[in-house]
Amino acid sequence: MSRSQIRRVASQTDLGSDDSGCTILHIDMDAFYASVELITRPELRGKPVIVGGGGRGVVLSATYEARAMGVHSAMPMSRARRAAPDAIVIEPSHHRYAEVSAGVMALFNSITPLVEPLSLDEAFLDVSGAWRRLGSPTAIAELIRARVYDEQRITCSVGVAPTKFVAKLASTQIKPDGLLVVPADKVVSFLHPLPVGALWGVGERTEERLISLGLRTVGDIAHTPVDTLTRALGQSAGQRLYDLSWGRDDRDVIPDVAEKSIGNEETFGRDVDDPEVVAREFLRLSQKVAARVRRQGLLGRTVVIKVRFADFTTITRSRTLPEPTDVGQVVYATARELYAALGLQRARIRLVGVRLEGLIEESARTEQLLFDAPGSDTPADRRAAEVAADRLRDRFGDDVVRPARLWSDPE
DSSP, X not given: OOHHHHSOOGGGGOOOOOOTTOOEEEEEETTHHHHHHHHSOGGGTTSOEEEEOSTTSBEEEEOHHHHTTTOOTTOBHHHXXXXXXXXXXXXXXXHHHHHHHHHHHHHHHHHOSOEEEEETTEEEEEOTTTHHHHOSHHHHHHHHHHHHHHHHSOOEEEEEEXXXXXXXXXXXXXXXXXXXXOOGGGHHXXXXXXXXXXXXXXXHHHHHXXXXXXXXXXXXXXXXXXXXXXXXXXXHHHHHXXXXXXXXXXXXXXXXXXXXXXXXXXXXXEEEOOHHHHHHHHHHHHHHHHHHHHHTTEEEEEEEEEEEETTOOEEEEEEEEEEEXXXXXXXXXXXXXXXXXXXXXXXXXXXXXXXXXXXXXXXXXXXXXXXXXXXXXXXXXXXXXXXXXXXXXXXXXXXXOOOHHHHTOOO
């Protein structure tokens, strides 16, 4: 949850219903992971529920009852438990979230081909081509809300506005389970009372800088000379914030945005300094990442590792491969070399992660003739073995097959 989500301005939700020119919808599922969990646990409705990992993990989602107690997404679980000691904690079910997300996105695509997913639980829609078939933007938004609840048994909030930026702010302001139209002639009056942190691109440091200049609301920015903003924040950032403060956002809804990277990371149950434990975790994560890449019919060209130390210092290292890959052993070998090059000795590690970037379609693979001796271990051989393992896992579960080295992992 962003700071702008926490600090909503409730008074800015009665702006009229004129949706002419409001072709952009931003649709955001309410407390998505938690809401999906409550589908099969209806007895927990109305109670503070947190979805997250162990004591050293972070909050992935929380019901609004838990949020009222100060819990929010990305908060360390230890802090969340202190803030809401009576909350019910549920381990995440990622496969279930993916299933519900796929159903929601299929619904969106039945409304309009112009769907730009931002994550599993939110997307922009351009409904300019659906008016004649389905009615006004407000009617389309109400239809989507009803169908999401009817088909998936979860609720969503919808912002209807002339631009992507304003539509996203509108859906945030009206959560949970709401619909807010921001008419074209009310955009400025909607934006200007909001805190500067509501603007895209304003992080904590930028917010502190703006407040030090006496700029606390979006309206303050709008009425500051753009030259002053560019001197304080730089040419690009200053101009962008000035334009956003007046509701100017000419970005189109871009459908079918390809994933830029696929990764997994893991926080250890306790800080570890054993290189073998770290290596096993890199192997496990590399296998998971490669399987996800194969499942989506992609290849990755760049391997990235992430290491977070006990003091929360975080570093990343990357290497671009000669050929794109979807083979877990190739990813692991590269990750292991990147880690070894750090020369950490017995450093205390809190978290490690592996990611593949530079993704392309698997169909773009360029095959090379390989003249290897019989019985040699080639990337093609390793890929064939991993694909066979994918099929076994799909049929019998994730733990039915894994590298022998991971069978010795006590966890």
